[in-house]
């Protein structure tokens with residue numbers, strides 16, 4: 001079966017993607033430096049699927065370490081590149097660390113692909129590249145306007161990749177994720193952040209009594225209930241988009257960009273309400289000031305992915321919050 005190299009292979013989105021890929025009998029080579037993940041997630045993926053993966057602990061910033069992986073693994077069909085630092089606030093405080101990690105890590109990866117003749121690539125990008133989109137739902141041809149260093153790194157990683165693809169004849173699928181949430185239906189893998197910067201992991205920890213209350217970042221946005229609206233997508237749906245992307249690379253040549261979202265938006269208050277139903281008690285919250293850099297509404301137009309990849313989100317809000325709560329309840333300390 002086709003061999004796939006996965007960077008950031010122990011992380012939140014990778015672990016869910018790994019389950020879907022192993023179910024389709026892909027052979028997986030995972031690389032991770034554990035800067036935001038633990039090996040336990042890899043073990044659990046193997047337990048869920050009953051299949052084994054090959055694992056290398058390596059840092060993409062270290063070309064020599066990374067090259068050893070490419071030297072040892074012949075016939076890689078495609079790379080899926082998840083590895084990156086991803087906290088918006090931290091990226092504003094430590095931009096150089098973000099550029100160094102995300103950009104030079106990606107450059108090393110692209111250089112290894114060139115040297116070892118790997119031609120197929122799936123890139124884990126983000127709706128963050130659209131910044132504050134002029135029109136929602138946002139389409140893939142909307143201007144790239146990132147508004148923070150993290151977003152800039154994602155936009156740059158895309159651009160460098162497209163330039164390399166053009167020069168070297170690579171086939172590339174760029175997936176721009178909207179807001180990934182939820183966990184695997186088994187409750188055994190999920191998001192395990194050191195600190196919950198995003199809404200749902202925070203709500204989940206409040207529901208579990210680990211934190212006192214959710215602060216809602218503003219209720220005076222230009223939205224139906226005044227709180228921010230986002231396109232939340234179940235991580236299992238997102239994982240399946242990677243299977244579709246690989247199938248696209250098997251059948252088509254070229255470079256392709258897709259929004260991966262549902263096209264349906266929920267407000268912060270709607271998310272808190274849905275989570276309260278999932279956990280069976282009200283999740284405490286308080287309205288606070290706006291968070292700097294936030295925007296009112298971000299929503300995908302996912303129709304291009306449906307048309308060209310044959311992929312469509314299938315899971316509902318209820319599945320997102322129920323699975324997130326199952327993961328939280330079964331693993332109160334995450335993977336620890």
Ligand code: UFG
Nearest residue numbers: 126127128178179197198199202215216217228229268294
């Ligand atoms: N929010 C709160 N309180 C919190 C956390 C978030 O009210 O404690 C609100 C935000 O203001 C926003 C919504 O919940 O309206 C979602 O916020 P998140 O931080 O969960 O997600 P963002 O949309 O801000 O950003 C996320 C990722 C980015 C990614 C982007 C893609 O953090 O990495 O989605 O659109 F690029």
